[in-house]
Amino acid sequence: xxxxxxxxxxxxxxxxxxxxxxxxxxxxxxxxxxxxxxxxxxxxxxxxxxxxxxxxxxxxxxxxxxxxxxxxxxxxxxxxxxxxxxxxxxxxxxxxxxxxxxxxxxxxxxxxxxxxxxxxxxxxxxxxxxxxxxxxxxxxxxxxxxxxxxxxxxxxxxxxxxxxxxxxxxxxxxxxxxxxxxxxxxxxxxxxxxxxxxxxxxxxxxxxxxxxxxxxxxxxxxxxxxxxxxxxxxxxxxxxxxxxxxxxxxxxxxxxxxxxxxxxxxxxxxxxxxxxxxxxxxxxxxxxxxxxxxxxxxxxxxxxxxxxxxxxxxxxxxxxxxxxxxxxxxxxxxxxxxxxxxxxxxxxxxxxxxxxxxxxxxxxxxxxxxxxxxxxxxxxxxxxxxxxxxxxxxxxxxxxxxxxxxxxxxxxxxxxxxxxxxxxxxxxxxxxxxxxxxxxxxxxxxxxxxxxxxxxxxxxxxxxxxxxxxxxxxxxxxxxxxxxxxxxxxxxxxxxxxxxxxxxxxxxxxxxxxxxxxxxxxxxxxxxxxxxxxxxxxxxxxxxxxxxxxxxxxxxxxxxxxxxxxxxxxxxxxxxxxxxxxxxxxxxxxxxxxxxx
Numbered sequence: 001x002x003x004x005x006x007x008x009x010x011x012x013x014x015x016x017x018x019x020x021x022x023x024x025x026x027x028x029x030x031x032x033x034x035x036x037x038x039x040x041x042x043x044x045x046x047x048x049x050x051x052x053x054x055x056x057x058x059x060x061x062x063x064x065x066x067x068x069x070x071x072x073x074x075x076x077x078x079x080x081x082x083x084x085x086x087x088x089x090x091x092x093x094x095x096x097x098x099x100x101x102x103x104x105x106x107x108x109x110x111x112x113x114x115x116x117x118x119x120x121x122x123x124x125x126x127x128x129x130x131x132x133x134x135x136x137x138x139x140x141x142x143x144x145x146x147x148x149x150x151x152x153x154x155x156x157x158x159x160x161x162x163x164x165x166x167x168x169x170x171x172x173x174x175x176x177x178x179x180x181x182x183x184x185x186x187x188x189x190x191x192x193x194x195x196x197x198x199x200x201x202x203x204x205x206x207x208x209x210x211x212x213x214x215x216x217x218x219x220x221x222x223x224x225x226x227x228x229x230x231x232x233x234x235x236x237x238x239x240x241x242x243x244x245x246x247x248x249x250x251x252x253x254x255x256x257x258x259x260x261x262x263x264x265x266x267x268x269x270x271x272x273x274x275x276x277x278x279x280x281x282x283x284x285x286x287x288x289x290x291x292x293x294x295x296x297x298x299x300x301x302x303x304x305x306x307x308x309x310x311x312x313x314x315x316x317x318x319x320x321x322x323x324x325x326x327x328x329x330x331x332x333x334x335x336x337x338x339x340x341x342x343x344x345x346x347x348x349x350x351x352x353x354x355x356x357x358x359x360x361x362x363x364x365x366x367x368x369x370x371x372x373x374x375x376x377x378x379x380x381x382x383x384x385x386x387x388x389x390x391x392x393x394x395x396x397x398x399x400x401x402x403x404x405x406x407x408x409x410x411x412x413x414x415x416x417x418x419x420x421x422x423x424x425x426x427x428x429x430x431x432x433x434x435x436x437x438x439x440x441x442x443x444x445x446x447x448x449x450x451x452x453x454x455x456x457x458x459x460x461x462x463x464x465x466x467x468x469x470x471x472x473x474x475x476x477x478x479x480x481x482x483x484x485x486x487x488x489x490x491x492x493x494x495x496x497x498x499x500x501x502x503x504x505x506x507x508x509x510x511x512x513x514x515x516x517x518x519x520x521x522x523x524x525x526x527x528x529x530x531x532x533x534x535x536x537x538x539x540x541x542x543x544x545x546x547x548x549x550x551x552x553x554x555x556x557x558x559x560x561x562x563x564x565x566x567x568x569x570x571x572x573x574x575x576x577x578x579x580x581x582x583x584x585x586x587x588x589x590x591x592x593x594x595x596x597x
Contacts, residue, residue, distance in 0.1 A: 028335055028477045030470035036065070036331035037390065038465045040299065041321035048322060049303025050358040051086035051272025058299050058330075062277045062355045065334045069341040071279035071353060074374045080276040082368040084358055088113040088209040091266030096221070098231060098261050108227050110204035111265040112192075113308065114176060114565070115220040121262040122188045123151050124231050128242075128252040130155030130178035130190070133573055135168035142252045149186035152261050154228060156243055157194045160250065171572025175205075176565035179216040184559060189219035189263070193228040195243045202226055207267070208308025214563040219265040232257045274300070274357035276365045278374060281340055283350045283488065291349045292375055293488050294383040295336055295480075296366070297329030298359030298436055302459060310360055311459055318461040323468055325458060328390030330355055332477040339481055348488035349381065356436045359387075366436035367521070367534075370443050381493040382407070382446045384484055385437035392452045392472030397423035399476055400451050403437060405429025405499025407446035409490070414448075417482045422475055429499040432519060432535070442519055442535035442549065446494040450480055498538055514574050514597045516542040516582075520564050530554040530585060531567045545595040547584065554590075555583035 039045075039061060045054035063078040074080075094105040103109055128142035130153065140160055159173035171177060175192060182190050194205065205222035223231075225239040232238055234257075246253050277299070283289040301322030305311035311320060321327075337353045340346060352375070358364035370377060392399070404410045404427045411427070418425045431441035437449045452472070457463040487494060517540020521532040530552035536543045553561050556570040557580050574580060574597060582593045 028339070028474040028481075030474045032335055033328075033331045033473055033477070034465070034468070034470050036334055037323050037327045037468055040327035040330060041323040041463075041465050043319050043321075047303040047305070047320040048299060048301045049086070049309075050084060050274045050300045050361055050364070052303060054303070055274055055300060055357065059275050059277050059355070059357065062299060062330060062334065063279075066277065066279040066337055066353060069338045071281050071337055071341055074278045074280055074352075078277055078279055080278050080369065080372065080374070081273055082275065082357070082364065083271060083273055084361060084364055085269050086272035087270040088207065089268050089270065090207050091117070091268045093264055093266035096261070096263040098227075098259070103227060106204065107224075108204070109221050109223045109263070110207055111267050112175060112205065112216075112220045112222060113207050113209050113267065114179070114214070114216045115265045115267050116215040116218055117265050117267050118189075118219050119262070119264040120152065120189045120219055122260065123256075124154060124191075124259045124261050125151045125254070125256050126154045126232055126242075127182070127254045128155065128246055129159055129173070130181055130192075131159060131169055131172045132181065133169060133172050135161055135164070138250060140169070140252065142254050143181075143185060144252070144254075146254045146256065148182060150188050152189045152191055152263075153182045153187045154191045154193060154223075154231060155182070156239065157192050158198055158243070160247055162197065162247070171568060174565075174569070175220070176216065177569040177572065179218065179220045180566055180569045183216065183218050187218065189221065191221050191223050191228070191231070191261075193223050193225055193239055196225070196240050197243065206307045208306075208314075214565075215267070216565075217562065219263065221263060221265060231259050231261060233259065274365065276357055276369050277355040278369075279337065279353045281337070281346065281351045281353070283348045284345050285347045285349075288347075288349045288488075290379060291493060292352050292380045293349050293484060294352045294354055294380055294440070295333060295386075295484055296354040296356055296383060296436055297333040297386045298326050298356040298365065299330045300357050300360050300365075301325060302360060305461065313460050316461060320459070320461055321464050323463050323465045324388045324390040324455070325463055326359070326387050327465075328388060328468060328473060329386035332386050332389055332473065332480065335477055336481055336484065340484075348485070351484070351488065352380075359436055363436055363439050366439035370439050377443060377445075380440070380445055382448070382487050383437055383440040384480060384487075385435055385447065385449045386451075386480065387435040387449065388451045388454070388458075389476050390452065390468040390470075390473045391455050392423060392469045392476060394469065394472070397472065398426055398453070399423050399479065400426040400428065400453060402428040402433050402449040402451075403431045403441065403447040403499070405497060406431040406441060406448075407494035407496055409494065410446070410448070413483065413486050417479060417486060421479055423472075431499050438519070439534075444496050446496050448483065450476065452476065514571060514576050514578070516540065516547070516571070516595065516597075518542045518547065520567060529562055531561055531564050533584075541595050541597050542593075545582070545593040547582070547593055547595075548586065551584040551586050553582060553584050556580055
């Protein structure tokens with residue numbers, strides 16, 4: 001214990017020497033940061049959507065900047081390529097015929113982005129909200145007394161408790177969850193219709209991309225209320241009337257209208273290639289040069305916006321420049337590379353400078369990097385991530401640092417480095433978060449995540465270069481430089497500690513009553529026919545049952561899990577205290593784990 005304490009004191013003292021030695025060695029110029037951001041966020045790059053020409057131009061620019069500083073380009077001339085599904089669109093073969101009348105794709109019906117492509121000629125049956133479960137005292141089963149096997153199921157979007165923000169039906173009400181529910185019961189396809197309480201316009205749901213490469217395993221089609229009424233042999237107001245009836249009497253209203261439907265769904269998943277940009281700067285200390293500090297930032301953004309893009313103004317198609325998110329982080333990354341490369345004899349650990357692709361699509365680039373690291377992943381001793389560092393407030397200047405609980409000396413190093421800076425520090429100990437550092441934390445690597453915070457222009461076309469505080473960003477970049485120097489020079493590598501529960505990330509886990517204590521692979525990019533476990537929280541239910549990072553969950557209580565949507569649907573029906581059996585694939589072998597929630 002005394003030895004560890006002595007090392008911490010020595011490391012902190014050494015950090016002060018680092019700050020004095022390097023604090024004035026390199027002046028970060030706001031003009032250079034501005035030039036990088038103005039190019040990366042220019043209309044020419046059209047929002048840098050992954051897999052597009054703008055995405056490629058950004059990567060080339062970053063690679064060339066790394067090369068000009070004298071860094072060693074790794075992988076394929078600085079590029080680490082990976083494939084992805086960049087978009088999903090309706091093909092030309094979508095048809096729907098009822099009573100020998102053909103209906104129009106896009107106006108009368110539209111496949112969902114997660115629909116499979118198939119032709120189904122089958123009878124139609126109405127199954128209420130397509131939900132079976134319990135919320136408080138309300139027991140609900142839209143499938144009781146009806147047989148949906150090998151049939152088209154019509155179900156309303158929404159749930160029986162629309163005004164209950166804590167309803168247990170909320171996870172079951174997701175469109176994907178309903179597709180899973182009818183698939184489990186052998187249905188041939190699902191027709192979802194939107195009541196006017198959700199959308200007053202009688203229109204189909206846009207085939208927006210939900211950023212998952214996996215489909216639902218059956219055709220899933222959005223239809224108008226007018227078409228639904230015809231299929232149900234009801235008046236045109238039938239959908240709204242059925243919704244109101246079920247909610248008022250608190251009972252399902254499922255029935256067989258005795259109609260048949262033939263439809264073909266044609267969903268095209270467009271594949272593309274993106275890349276990480278990777279360069280190395282070797283340290284001069286023989287004792288430390290074989291260890292690495294990764295400094296990273298993602299360079300992709302939302303392209304032209306639109307539905308399914310992640311834009312907060314989805315009905316506005318325009319260049320989403322992403323000046324702060326995250327041209328700012330990339331500009332700082334380039335200038336940090338320039339700073340460190342300018343030192344003729346740079347002591348300490350070697351550094352990897354990485355501009356990650358496809359962060360906005362589920363950390364795809366970062367996940368690919370940790371799975372295919374150009375250096376042994378065990379030699380990566382820390383990862384520093386910058387995402388949105390260009391909007392330092394002039395009224396309340398504050399830099400938020402997440403991951404401060406992920407290694408033992410983080411607080412002392414940060415406090416020493418922050419002294420005298422023109423901003424306050426806000427700390428969060430959690431290592432998981434909505435950016436690329438989460439992929440490294442899941443591998444047991446200490447992380448720090450830097451941000452000047454969200455703002456009203458976030459994920460809109462108004463995140464523009466002229467709204468960046470370049471002077472403020474220069475001070476933040478200098479701060480990150482000093483921290484990176486200090487971590488690089490620590491005589492002993494930062495000691496990883498788990499910090500924060502490994503909750504499910506993203507909006508998928510918002511209304512779960514229980515958790516396994518895992519980080520799921522929300523992208524689905526690496527796995528088909530299951531859901532990969534990216535991380536397991538110590539002493540969580542999954543860990544106690546023996547689940548391990550890298551396991552692929554394929555079933556819960558015997559019900560198949562093909563992707564994160566299936567997983568959330570299964571978990572949404574479980575309650576605290578239940579014991580469940582979870583089937584996983586580990587090293588190619590199936591294993592059953594008994595989990596106490």
